[in-house]
Amino acid sequence: MSEGKSQRIAKARVRIGHPAGLHARPAALFVQTAASFESTIQITNLTRDSERQADAKSIISLMTLGVEHDHEIEIDAEGSDADAAVEALRSLVEGDFNGEGG
Amino acid sequence: MTAQIITGTSASEGIGIGQIVIYRKPKRSAKQSTLDPDEVKAEQRRFQEAVERTREQIARARAATLERAGPDEAAIFDAHALFLDDPSFIGEIERQIEEQRLPAGAAIESVSTTIEATFAELEDPYLRARAADVRDVADQLLLSLERDQTQVELADNSIIVADELLASDTALLDISKIVGLASSSGSLTSHAVILARALGIPMLTGLERLPDEELAGQSAIIDANDGTLIINPEPNQLASAQEQLDARRLQQQQIDELRDVMATTRDGQRIRLTANIGSVAEAELARDHGAEGIGLFRTEFLFLDRPELPSEDEQYEAYRRVAEIMDGKPVIIRTLDAGGDKPLAGVTLEDERNPFLGVRGIRLTLAYPDLFRTQLRALLRAAGAGDIWIMLPMVATVDDVRAARQIVDEVARELQDAGLDHRGDIPIGIMIEVPSAAIAIDRLLPEVDFVSIGTNDLVQYTLAVDRTNAALAGQYAELDVAVLRLIQTVMTAAAEAGKHAAICGELAGDLTAIPTLIGLGTRDLSMVPARVVHAKQLINDLKFTEVRAQAESRIT
Numbered sequence: 286m287s288e289g290k291s292q293r294i295a296k297a298r299v300r301i302g303h304p305a306g307l308h309a310r311p312a313a314l315f316v317q318t319a320a321s322f323e324s325t326i327q328i329t330n331l332t333r334d335s336e337r338q339a340d341a342k343s344i345i346s347l348m349t350l351g352v353e354h355d356h357e358i359e360i361d362a363e364g365s366d367a368d369a370a371v372e373a374l375r376s377l378v379e380g381d382f383n384g385e386g387g
Numbered sequence: 388m389t390a391q392i393i394t395g396t397s398a399s400e401g402i403g404i405g406q407i408v409i410y411r412k413p414k415r416s417a418k419q420s421t422l423d424p425d426e427v428k429a430e431q432r433r434f435q436e437a438v439e440r441t442r443e444q445i446a447r448a449r450a451a452t453l454e455r456a457g458p459d460e461a462a463i464f465d466a467h468a469l470f471l472d473d474p475s476f477i478g479e480i481e482r483q484i485e486e487q488r489l490p491a492g493a494a495i496e497s498v499s500t501t502i503e504a505t506f507a508e509l510e511d512p513y514l515r516a517r518a519a520d521v522r523d524v525a526d527q528l529l530l531s532l533e534r535d536q537t538q539v540e541l542a543d544n545s546i547i548v549a550d551e552l553l554a555s556d557t558a559l560l561d562i563s564k565i566v567g568l569a570s571s572s573g574s575l576t577s578h579a580v581i582l583a584r585a586l587g588i589p590m591l592t593g594l595e596r597l598p599d600e601e602l603a604g605q606s607a608i609i610d611a612n613d614g615t616l617i618i619n620p621e622p623n624q625l626a627s628a629q630e631q632l633d634a635r636r637l638q639q640q641q642i643d644e645l646r647d648v649m650a651t652t653r654d655g656q657r658i659r660l661t662a663n664i665g666s667v668a669e670a671e672l673a674r675d676h677g678a679e680g681i682g683l684f685r686t687e688f689l690f691l692d693r694p695e696l697p698s699e700d701e702q703y704e705a706y707r708r709v710a711e712i713m714d715g716k717p718v719i720i721r722t723l724d725a726g727g728d729k730p731l732a733g734v735t736l737e738d739e740r741n742p743f744l745g746v747r748g749i750r751l752t753l754a755y756p757d758l759f760r761t762q763l764r765a766l767l768r769a770a771g772a773g774d775i776w777i778m779l780p781m782v783a784t785v786d787d788v789r790a791a792r793q794i795v796d797e798v799a800r801e802l803q804d805a806g807l808d809h810r811g812d813i814p815i816g817i818m819i820e821v822p823s824a825a826i827a828i829d830r831l832l833p834e835v836d837f838v839s840i841g842t843n844d845l846v847q848y849t850l851a852v853d854r855t856n857a858a859l860a861g862q863y864a865e866l867d868v869a870v871l872r873l874i875q876t877v878m879t880a881a882a883e884a885g886k887h888a889a890i891c892g893e894l895a896g897d898l899t900a901i902p903t904l905i906g907l908g909t910r911d912l913s914m915v916p917a918r919v920v921h922a923k924q925l926i927n928d929l930k931f932t933e934v935r936a937q938a939e940s941r942i943t
Binding site for chain 2: 308310313317320340342343344346348353354
C-alpha cells in the first residue's frame with residue numbers, strides 16, 4: 286500500500302456452501318483470487334474462532350483456520366482496491382467456486 | 388559374496404529383481420551461522436533460483452503423475468505449487484534471509500519446522516497430514532539450493548534405495564525402469580507410498596539400515612510381501628523370487644481373463660459374487676477384481692480411533708465415492724457396528740460385563756439417535772448418486788427393525804422438507820448374525836428388503852464360543868451342523884418370500900466352504916476383493932446338483 290493511494294476498508298461475512306470447505310481446490314481458487322488484489326486481506330473463521338485471523342493470500346495460513354462446509358467466515362480488506370477484493374471473494378464463495386481458477 | 392538381508396515394512400506389495408541404486412539426498416545442515424551483510428543479496432538470489440527450479444520440478448512431477456497415475460494423485464502437486472507463492476512460507480524465508488541474515492538453507496529449515504509444528508497441532512487429521520506436504524516442498528527447496536535436479540539416469544530393473552523418498556522423487560524417476568523402492572524413513576500414508584501403490588511398484592519403508600555405498604549396482608531382490616531387501620542373493624533365493632514373480636503374473640492374467648466372467652456352475656446355476664470392503668480405497672480393488680457389487684461396506688473406519696465423530700458431509704463423501712467407483716452396481720453399506728469393547732468419541736457406555744451381549748450394533752445406534760441420524764442423512768443423500776442399500780447390524784428382533792425404520796422415515800422427511808437431494812425409498816436390510824434372527828426369519832422378512840448372514844458372529848453366538856479365545860480354537864466350527872441348518876433356514880425362507888439373501892461373513896470367502904453354502908441354497912456371496920477371482924474359478928468347476936446332495940448329507 287504505497288502512499289498517496291486512497292486507503293479503503295471493506296468487509297463481508299459469507300457462509301461456505303462448498304462441501305469441501307476451504308480446502309483443496311476451493312482454497313487454491315480463493316488464494317489465487319486474493320493474490321490478484323493489492324489490498325491486505327484477512328480472513329476470520331467466525332464459526333471456529335473469531336479471534337484468529339489468517340492472510341487470504343497464504344494457502345498455508347488459510348488451511349490452519351480449518352474452514353469447513355457451512356462455516357461462516359469474515360473477509361476484511363484494507364487498501365486501494367479493498368471493495369473490489371471483498372466483492373470478488375464473496376462472489377467466489379457464493380458461487381460455490383465454480384469460476385475459472387485464473 | 389554372501390547374501391545380505393535388510394528388513395523393512397511393506398508399504399506397497401510385490402516382488403522385484405534388479406540392481407541396487409542408492410539415492411542420497413544432501414544432509415540437512417544443522418549449523419546456523421549468519422551471513423555477512425554483503426552476502427545477503429547473493430543469498431537472496433540463490434534462494435529465488437532454487438524456488439524457480441523447484442517450481443519447474445513440481446510442474447514436471449505433476450505432468451508425469453497425471454500421465455502415469457491420474458488426476459487424483461497429481462492434485463498433490465497443485466498444492467505444492469501454491470506453497471511456492473505463499474507469503475507465510477516463501478515470504479517468511481525471504482524475510483529471515485534479509486532481516487536475520489540467515490543462510491537460505493537455515494531459513495528454509497526454520498520456517499518449515501515452525502509451519503509443520505502448527506499443522507501438527509490441528510485437530511483435523513487431514514490437515515495434520517499436510518505437514519508432510521510442507522516438508523516435501525522444503526526438502527525440494529533444500530535440494531535445489533545444492534544442485535539442479537534433473538531426471539536421474541537409471542539402468543533397467545533398478546531398485547531405488549534412499550534414506551527418504553518424497554512424492555516428487557517417485558514422480559521424477561523413470562518409472563518404467565524401476566522394479567522396487569525402499570527407504571529408511573517415510574510413513575505408510577506418505578504420498579510416495581500412495582504413488583507407489585497406484586503405480587504397482589513394490590515398496591519398503593523403515594529399512595533398518597541403508598546398504599553400504601559400495602553395494603551400489605549389485606544384484607538384489609526386493610520382497611515387499613515379506614518385508615526384505617536381499618543384496619547379492621544366493622541362486623536359490625533368486626530362483627524362488629523369480630518363481631513368485633511368474634506366479635503373480637499368471638495370477639494377474641487370470642484376474643484379467645475372469646474379471647468380466649460371471650460365476651456359474653457347470654449345470655448353469657448363477658452365483659453372484661460381491662466384495663466386503665472397509666475403506667473407500669478398497670472399492671477400487673473390488674471393482675478391479677470383478678466384484679458384482681459391494682456386499683458389505685463396513686463404516687467403522689470413519690468412526691473409530693479419532694477425537695470426534697465424522698460429520699455428515701465427510702460420511703456423505705465416502706459413501707458417494709464408493710457408489711461412484713462401483714458405477715451403478717449395488718453397494719450395501721452397514722450402519723455403524725461398534726460396541727462397548729471399542730471406544731467411540733462422544734459415546735460413553737457403562738462398563739459391560741459381557742460386551743458381546745451388550746449395547747452394540749443397532750442397539751448402540753438406537754441408544755444414540757443423533758449419531759444414527761447423521762449417518763442415515765449421509766446415506767440417504769449419497770443414495771442419490773448410486774445404488775446404495777442400508778444394512779443394520781446385530782438385529783435380534785422385529786422391534787429392532789421397526790425402531791430403525793421409523794428413524795429412517797423421519798430422516799427422509801427432514802431431507803424432503805429441506806429440499807435436499809436424497810433417496811427416500813432406499814432398500815433396508817439386516818445382518819443375520821444373532822441366532823434369534825435366523826430362527827424367526829419368517830417374522831423378520833416381511834419387515835426388510837434383504838438379508839445377509841454374518842457368519843463370524845452367527846457361529847460364535849450359536850455355539851457360544853468366543854472365536855478369539857485360543858483355548859476354544861478347536862470348538863469354533865464354522866461348518867457345525869447347527870450353523871448350517873440356520874443358514875439353510877434363512878436361504879429357504881428368503882427364497883419363498885422373494886427377498887434377496889446373501890452371506891457376507893468370512894465363511895463366504897472360504898473356498899472349502901463355498902460348495903456347501905451353495906448347496907444350502909446360497910446364490911450370493913460377499914468376500915474380500917482378492918478372493919473373488921478364486922471363488923469364480925472354483926464355482927465355474929462345480930456342479931450344483933452334486934454340491935446340493937453333499938450339503939443335504941451334512942445337515943441330516
